[in-house]
Amino acid sequence: MSTAVPIDTTPIDTTHADVTPTDGTPIDVHELAAELTTSRRLLRFATAGSVDDGKSTLVGRLLHDSKSVLSDTLDAVERTSQARGLDTPDLSLLVDGLRAEREQGITIDVAYRYFATPARTFILADTPGHVQYTRNTVTGASTADLVVILTDARTGVVNQTRRHAAVAALLGVPHLLLAVNKVDLVDYDQQVFDSIAAEFSAYAAELGIPEVTAIPISALHGDNVVTRSERIGWYTGPSVLEHLENLDLADSSTTEAVRFPVQYVIRPRSDELPDYRGYAGRVTAGTVRPGDEVVVLPSGGRSVVQGIDTADGPRDLAHAGESVTLLLEDDLDLSRGDLISGVADAPEPVTEFAATITLLAERPLRRGARALLRYGTSTTRVIVTSIDGLLDIDSLTYQSAPDALALNDIAKVTLRTADPLPVEDYRAGGAVGSLLIIEPSDGTTLAAGMVGDRRAALHASVSDPSTGNTAKEATA
Amino acid sequence: MTLTDTVSRERVTSPHLKTLESEAIHILREVAGQFDRPVILFSAGKDSVLVLHLARKAFHPAPLPFSLLHVDTGHNFPEVLDYRDRVVAQGGLRLQVAHVQDWIDDGRLTERPDGTRNPLQTVPLVDTIAAEKFDAVIGGARRDEERSRAKERIFSLRDSFGGWDPRRQRPELWGLYNGRHAPGEHVRVFPLSNWTELDVWNYIEAEGIELPQIYYSHQRDVFRRGGMWLAPGEWGGPTGREVIERRTVRYRTVGDMSCTGAVESTATDVRAVIEEIIATRITERGATRADDQLGEAAMEDRKREGYF
Numbered sequence: 055m056s057t058a059v060p061i062d063t064t065p066i067d068t069t070h071a072d073v074t075p076t077d078g079t080p081i082d083v084h085e086l087a088a089e090l091t092t093s094r095r096l097l098r099f100a101t102a103g104s105v106d107d108g109k110s111t112l113v114g115r116l117l118h119d120s121k122s123v124l125s126d127t128l129d130a131v132e133r134t135s136q137a138r139g140l141d142t143p144d145l146s147l148l149v150d151g152l153r154a155e156r157e158q159g160i161t162i163d164v165a166y167r168y169f170a171t172p173a174r175t176f177i178l179a180d181t182p183g184h185v186q187y188t189r190n191t192v193t194g195a196s197t198a199d200l201v202v203i204l205t206d207a208r209t210g211v212v213n214q215t216r217r218h219a220a221v222a223a224l225l226g227v228p229h230l231l232l233a234v235n236k237v238d239l240v241d242y243d244q245q246v247f248d249s250i251a252a253e254f255s256a257y258a259a260e261l262g263i264p265e266v267t268a269i270p271i272s273a274l275h276g277d278n279v280v281t282r283s284e285r286i287g288w289y290t291g292p293s294v295l296e297h298l299e300n301l302d303l304a305d306s307s308t309t310e311a312v313r314f315p316v317q318y319v320i321r322p323r324s325d326e327l328p329d330y331r332g333y334a335g336r337v338t339a340g341t342v343r344p345g346d347e348v349v350v351l352p353s354g355g356r357s358v359v360q361g362i363d364t365a366d367g368p369r370d371l372a373h374a375g376e377s378v379t380l381l382l383e384d385d386l387d388l389s390r391g392d393l394i395s396g397v398a399d400a401p402e403p404v405t406e407f408a409a410t411i412t413l414l415a416e417r418p419l420r421r422g423a424r425a426l427l428r429y430g431t432s433t434t435r436v437i438v439t440s441i442d443g444l445l446d447i448d449s450l451t452y453q454s455a456p457d458a459l460a461l462n463d464i465a466k467v468t469l470r471t472a473d474p475l476p477v478e479d480y481r482a483g484g485a486v487g488s489l490l491i492i493e494p495s496d497g498t499t500l501a502a503g504m505v506g507d508r509r510a511a512l513h514a515s516v517s518d519p520s521t522g523n524t525a526k527e528a529t530a
Numbered sequence: 531m532t533l534t535d536t537v538s539r540e541r542v543t544s545p546h547l548k549t550l551e552s553e554a555i556h557i558l559r560e561v562a563g564q565f566d567r568p569v570i571l572f573s574a575g576k577d578s579v580l581v582l583h584l585a586r587k588a589f590h591p592a593p594l595p596f597s598l599l600h601v602d603t604g605h606n607f608p609e610v611l612d613y614r615d616r617v618v619a620q621g622g623l624r625l626q627v628a629h630v631q632d633w634i635d636d637g638r639l640t641e642r643p644d645g646t647r648n649p650l651q652t653v654p655l656v657d658t659i660a661a662e663k664f665d666a667v668i669g670g671a672r673r674d675e676e677r678s679r680a681k682e683r684i685f686s687l688r689d690s691f692g693g694w695d696p697r698r699q700r701p702e703l704w705g706l707y708n709g710r711h712a713p714g715e716h717v718r719v720f721p722l723s724n725w726t727e728l729d730v731w732n733y734i735e736a737e738g739i740e741l742p743q744i745y746y747s748h749q750r751d752v753f754r755r756g757g758m759w760l761a762p763g764e765w766g767g768p769t770g771r772e773v774i775e776r777r778t779v780r781y782r783t784v785g786d787m788s789c790t791g792a793v794e795s796t797a798t799d800v801r802a803v804i805e806e807i808i809a810t811r812i813t814e815r816g817a818t819r820a821d822d823q824l825g826e827a828a829m830e831d832r833k834r835e836g837y838f
């Protein structure tokens with residue numbers, strides 16, 4: 055295949071502020087630049103689907119139709135498509151990354167894509183839908199605000215669809231979007247879509263997923279991906295991109311007590327700052343203000359926040375997600391791995407607890423295995439004292455308690471640590487309650503885990519009417 | 531305006547840039563917490579300038595707990611080297627330079643027939659990492675730069691040859707970065723993984739970060755080769771029928787003079803550059819890096835060999 059990219063040497067003239075992109079619509083550059091520089095928030099989402107659901111085409115279509123693909127990349131795609139005898143550009147070529155994958159026509163690893171619209175900036179974790187699907191879906195969904203699950207309108211909700219939804223639910227992803235693809239191949243039939251959407255919404259409600267939206271699309275033709283399709287007149291809801299742009303994101307400024315794992319101790323030891331001792335970290339939950347009473351875990355020492363420092367000057371408030379430096383009033387012996395916590399609901403340090411883990415490595419994890427545990431910023435030795443149940447992702451029941459776990463297994467285990475850890479039940483996003491199990495000899499990440507029995511947590515949300523199973527369809 | 535002036539200002543406005551900044555600072559602090567001998571790859575290109583800026587913010591008011599390493603092909607733009615040395619002197623930083631020329635002089639490397647030295651940086655880089663026992667090597671690469679980089683980890687494991695094996699890369703979940711490695715191996719760290727070119731420029735504008743002047747429009751003698759405007763120099767151009775012309779240009783990336791092309795541009799400040807990026811119909815690497823035109827899989831192959 056010819057791969058040299060021809061270079062357009064035309065000077066870029068921004069003085070006329072008018073550029074005609076590949077689809078022929080003129081754009082006012084000054085205006086677009088202003089729009090793309092304005093204040094906007096970041097949405098992280100993941101895509102999941104079975105092998106032939108057209109996920110790469112959907113992602114390629116999102117990038118292409120949101121004008122995130124530039125013309126030389128598109129030229130290369132068009133030439134490759136022609137060389138393969140295709141009539142229209144194969145947009146999946148935009149996102150197939152590694153050569154090994156292109157040769158086999160598959161994707162084997164999570165790939166990250168970036169695009170922005172005037173409304174929002176997007177980070178997309180594109181997760182392959184087969185072989186390593188659990189590992190990849192768990193990875194992609196771990197930081198996602200929303201997961202897009204693709205299904206083929208001709209086959210509807212299949213096992214893989216349910217598995218992706220279940221994994222998203224285990225990880226606490228707050229929003230699901232079911233993209234019913236290839237509706238062109240079922241003649242844009244509303245009944246086909248309605249029955250798939252209803253079946254999926256019912257399943258998502260069982261999982262306790264707070265919000266589900268279903269959208270009929272054709273990634274190949276661009277129907278309802280970025281712009282709403284006239285061919286699907288019976289559908290009056292948003293396009294996929296419109297839904298992503300307008301999704302309500304949880305506000306991080308909560309009133310919860312703070313969680314602040316110490317990453318590093320900042321000590322300038324300079325003539326101007328001989329006694330400065332700051333605790334560098336990222337607020338993982340809650341908010342913190344100077345004057346707040348805090349406890350340092352696991353030691354239990356108490357102090358008061360003297361100040362919040364940043365390179366941009368002192369702050370009177372820091373909330374979840376922000377990297378800052380805390381100064382305490384008392385001179386406590388604090389180092390990396392310690393947790394600074396609000397006193398109100400401070401977690402109790404323990405040495406034994408239950409966790410729901412997913413195996414990420416080829417090597418098995420046996421009952422009694424000794425490894426390292428990473429929790430927050432602390433690392434300690436750990437023993438897998440028991441494997442309490444292997445989760446069947448189709449039935450969401452514990453099927454057996456094997457002696458060893460293999461790649462992609464999801465299981466409930468009991469862990470015992472050498473040092474006490476202030477663990478807490480996993481919260482969506484993983485800033486609290488997430489852990490890694492690491493092979494000490496070479497550092498391989500063997501498993502990722504969530505503190506607590508996540509299946510039981512799902513079950514609780516299912517049976518608790520107060521959480522409100524608000525699964526709904528986007529159809530009118 | 532110098533780097534030090536900007537460190538105490540609150541100018542980042544967009545929440546998404548604040549999020550990216552906090553994430554990068556978190557990653558850089560993880561490096562300081564998890565590794566014994568971290569180093570920042572500093573070429574004075576805009577991405578490495580940004581990494582340095584974020585690293586200084588991450589450890590403020592303490593001195594930077596990392597040293598800097600530059601692999602100098604010997605064909606760098608003099609303006610860029612001047613900028614590099616000024617930043618190092620003003621910031622009281624520690625910089626080590628690995629000169630590709632030294633490796634050519636003592637026979638460890640052989641000059642290529644085309645005079646391009648970009649591919650020759652790999653051996654001095656890997657040799658220096660081994661000799662200095664660097665265990666974390668921080669770079670400014672972004673995932674949006676090139677397709678094979680879309681799957682790169684933020685903590686990317688390299689074997690003792692500096693090689694990157696896709697099968698040994700660890701899944702990265704939540705904000706838990708695993709930097710453990712076997713003796714002789716090291717970890718490449720990319721704090722800007724989730725930034726796009728536009729994010730970088732918007733942040734540079736918001737923070738008032740100074741860059742080498744060649745990023746902005748200026749008059750320069752250039753000649754045409756392989757569809758690019760190259761600057762003449764001792765590295766071997768122009769030759770034969772190549773004609774030197776005076777053009778109004780700027781650089782979108784900074785690298786070896788033999789393969790870093792200028793683009794014609796009248797963008798004299800950050801805002802104009804941002805508008806140009808939005809208007810541009812040429813992707814960053816396709817337009818200005820000759821060595822990536824070698825093939826679709828060129829970057830993947832070089833990464834396997836230990837390139838940046």
